[in-house]
Amino acid sequence: MQAVIEGGCLCGAVRFSLNNEFAKFYLCHCSQCRKITGSSNAANLFTAPQNIEWLSGQASMKRFDYPGRGFTTVFCTECGSGLPFLSKSGKALIVPAGSLNDEPNIAPQANIFWAERAAWLEPGVSAEHFDGFPT
Numbered sequence: 001m002q003a004v005i006e007g008g009c010l011c012g013a014v015r016f017s018l019n020n021e022f023a024k025f026y027l028c029h030c031s032q033c034r035k036i037t038g039s040s041n042a043a044n045l046f047t048a049p050q051n052i053e054w055l056s057g058q059a060s061m062k063r064f065d066y067p068g069r070g071f072t073t074v075f076c077t078e079c080g081s082g083l084p085f086l087s088k089s090g091k092a093l094i095v096p097a098g099s100l101n102d103e104p105n106i107a108p109q110a111n112i113f114w115a116e117r118a119a120w121l122e123p124g125v126s127a128e129h130f131d132g133f134p135t
Contacts, residue, residue: 014057
């Protein structure tokens with residue numbers, strides 16, 4: 001396992017590195033995470049706020065705070081990819097697992113907001129698997 005890992009957005013405008021020291025890894029199925037990812041869930045890692053070095057592109061980042069539930073996301077203004085952000089409390093850096101170029105030090109520990117999961121999630125997981133597009 002690498003001690004320092006890198007990540008960034010899809011277009012490469014935003015890049016960062018951090019110590020591979022994550023305390024939590026949750027798959028969130030809340031309706032806000034499903035909307036913002038356009039998928040069944042968000043995959044978020046939690047680490048110390050100071051555990052990041054921005055390598056490039058901070059000017060290409062935008063933060064969106066959703067009213068009510070305390071939901072936040074940060075994304076690249078060029079390609080829309082989710083990026084690490086400081087929690088509203090300031091106690092954690094939340095890192096979208098898909099933004100990493102390398103494997104994190106931990107596996108997912110819990111599915112949270114399970115009651116809000118998409119009805120099609122479980123049938124989708126048990127559907128036929130392909131290594132690429134089906135032919």
